[in-house]
Amino acid sequence: MQILLTAAMVVEAVFGLGFTLAPELLLGRMGVTLTPASDGLARLFGTALLSFTLLLWLARRSESAPLRRGAALTLLAYYLLSGACFLALVLGGVLNSMGWGAVLLHLFFAAWCGWVLAKKRG
Numbered sequence: 001m002q003i004l005l006t007a008a009m010v011v012e013a014v015f016g017l018g019f020t021l022a023p024e025l026l027l028g029r030m031g032v033t034l035t036p037a038s039d040g041l042a043r044l045f046g047t048a049l050l051s052f053t054l055l056l057w058l059a060r061r062s063e064s065a066p067l068r069r070g071a072a073l074t075l076l077a078y079y080l081l082s083g084a085c086f087l088a089l090v091l092g093g094v095l096n097s098m099g100w101g102a103v104l105l106h107l108f109f110a111a112w113c114g115w116v117l118a119k120k121r122g
Contacts, residue, residue, distance in 0.1 A: 019046025
């Protein structure tokens with residue numbers, strides 16, 4: 001589980017920094033043109049991802065199995081829900097083909113979370 005939490009922490013830190021510091025660069029590659037309002041919302045989302053990174057940092061270093069399991073369950077919910085959102089954005093034409101990378105990344109992490117949680121239960 002430590003590897004999962006560490007990998008998720010690194011990925012979310014990278015995207016958190018991207019959304020916070022340069023949302024136009026990150027989203028522009030996916031075909032999104034930002035308005036002042038969407039720029040602000042993207043930066044707000046980035047701060048949430050950075051906060052999520054802190055939680056993952058603490059959870060991965062914790063000796064508390066319930067905390068690590070709770071973090072993995074939270075990741076599973078996040079990756080499933082955000083993966084569905086990214087899928088809807090790609091299928092709706094809001095994101096270009098680069099959006100498929102986000103869909104695949106989220107589904108990969110969702111599957112990894114599910115596998116780790118199922119393995120720990122058995």
